[in-house]
Amino acid sequence: MSKKFKVGLVGATGVVGEKFIQLLTENNFPIEELRPFASERSLGQKIDAYNCEIQTLKDGCFDGLDMVFFSSGDEISLEWAPKAAAAGAYAIDNSAAFRMNPEHSLVVPEVNSDCLEKMNSAEVIANPNCSTIQLMLPLNALKPFGVSKVRVASYQAASGAGKQGIAELTEQAPNLNLSEHQAGVFTKPLAYNCIPHIGGFNDDDFTSEEFKIMNESKKILSLPDLKISAFTVRIPTLNTHAEAVWVTLDKDVSRDEVIAAFKKQDGLTTFENPREYDTPRDSNGKYNVSVSRIHKDLAEENTWILWVVGDNLLKGAALNGFQIAQKLVQLNKV
Ligand SMILES: NC(=O)c1ccc[n+]([C@@H]2O[C@H](COP(=O)([O-])OP(=O)(O)OC[C@H]3O[C@@H](n4cnc5c(N)ncnc54)[C@H](OP(=O)(O)O)[C@@H]3O)[C@@H](O)[C@H]2O)c1
Incomplete structure (x- = not known):
């Protein structure tokens, strides 16, 4: 049986987050668990397609995940994306927080996916500006x-x-x-x-x-x-x-x-x-x-x-992040 993945989604109720959910479903991405996060305002909101509900961010919330998509703004990514990577999940970040940091790759898969090939363990990968x-x-x-x-x-x-x-x-x-x-x-x-x-x-x-x-x-x-x-x-x-x-x-x-x-x-x-x-x-x-x-x-x-x-919202944000995830799967990084 082909591998299924445990995926986190920070900012699941935003316009980019909703596109991630659309992409995961319409491309039949193999999901074992979707763990969606947003602010307290959205706590408990249901995502029927994956039989899960919105949580808030807390210590240990990324444990066991293979990858986490972030689309909640710079401050949340700065604080939480490194925690996801430390917990062993590739953090694919839509914010501007890590884009120009020389220690992080800034990836458009059709252009520079060679950056992904070189990765040996989970890290924060930056998705560029739309x-x-x-x-x-x-x-x-x-x-x-x-x-x-x-x-x-x-x-x-x-x-x-x-x-x-x-x-x-x-x-x-x-x-x-x-x-x-x-x-x-x-x-x-x-x-x-x-x-x-x-x-x-x-x-x-x-x-x-x-x-x-x-x-x-x-x-x-x-x-x-x-x-x-x-x-x-x-x-x-x-x-x-x-x-x-x-x-x-x-x-x-x-x-x-x-x-x-x-x-x-x-x-x-x-x-x-x-x-x-x-x-x-x-x-x-x-x-x-x-x-x-x-x-x-x-x-x-x-x-x-x-x-x-x-x-x-697609190639300028969620689709590019989703394609990074697909490439990580193809390269057996997750
Ligand atoms: N829109 C674009 O075209 C685009 C393109 C490229 C990159 N981006 C980047 O993607 C990110 C999200 O943008 P967006 O357009 O989707 O914004 P948005 O529609 O305003 O959504 C923001 C999301 O962040 C969540 N959030 C707010 N406070 C939070 C907290 N304390 N903890 C966890 N989640 C929290 C919101 O949850 P609630 O619903 O609970 O408030 C919502 O899910 C930003 O970094 C943006 O720069 C956006």
């Missing part, structure tokens, strides 16, 4: 041509701010008396608006979301000298992020070569016709990231312009 993950697939495909410069502008959905972000947008949207809208989860009202501010500002006047994309991309692609600049914007879509991307290559390559490279990349759907494209609503719920509007820049040499769309 906007970073979707950008990695087209950039990895273009890497053989030498990626020297990247500029990216994002169009990010309300779900990126969790269940409260979705609730704030859906409460505001039906009310056309815009003067009644208040800022809350977002720095300004999001309905009928767009907000160039995701996360906090740093000393260089970039936002933390922009820094995540810039720094995490260099680490995942192993391109420490990559010139990459990001500008992130929250828009009033419910789910699925989009990005306009300018990529400068070392080589002068044809459009056919660029298309062929994208088509070879796992996890990427390529629109060959430059006048066809996906929108966030089209890509919502899909596992693959899509690349479309593929055309050559007229202003800068060897530069390609792309439109990249990906479900931030």
Whole structure:
């Protein structure tokens, strides 16, 4: 009989946590036990698919688990993910707490799963930022041509701010008396608006979301000298992020070569016709990231312009973590 796994899920009632449960069930992941955690507010809530109920975090709560998915924010991961690893469970962490720590791998399985092959015992594995993950697939495909410069502008959905972000947008949207809208989860009202501010500002006047994309991309692609600049914007879509991307290559390559490279990349759907494209609503719920509007820049040499769309709750969060778990199983690490 094939092996079954004992899996922990911290943040099981959040928008990312719910996607983990969906992925485990729809992919028939072999589960012996699911142990879900959330705050005291959710204590006792049932997860019928796995005949279990929400617990709170306490000492010893990870004992006997093979792996634990974390999606409850930086502070909880910082405190509890190392405890999961110490208890012998691989901790797959969706927060930003360990991403840029050189002692921890930051993994997009289609790009750098070699990090997982080298692991000898349970540790904390970081899942990248949602906007970073979707950008990695087209950039990895273009890497053989030498990626020297990247500029990216994002169009990010309300779900990126969790269940409260979705609730704030859906409460505001039906009310056309815009003067009644208040800022809350977002720095300004999001309905009928767009907000160039995701996360906090740093000393260089970039936002933390922009820094995540810039720094995490260099680490995942192993391109420490990559010139990459990001500008992130929250828009009033419910789910699925989009990005306009300018990529400068070392080589002068044809459009056919660029298309062929994208088509070879796992996890990427390529629109060959430059006048066809996906929108966030089209890509919502899909596992693959899509690349479309593929055309050559007229202003800068060897530069390609792309439109990249990906479900931030799936490939941008839970699916990428789930694929890390699948890879650990495939490599017999658990
Ligand atoms: N949303 C995205 O697109 C996205 C993408 C990539 C990464 N992430 C990361 O994933 C994490 C979760 O994001 P989300 O969007 O799913 O947020 P969310 O919808 O707000 O969910 C937060 C989860 O954390 C739980 N939680 C809160 N306090 C807790 C505590 N003291 N102990 C245990 N659990 C607690 C909540 O439980 P209650 O229901 O009981 O409050 C809920 O299950 C964050 O680190 C976020 O940065 C999110």
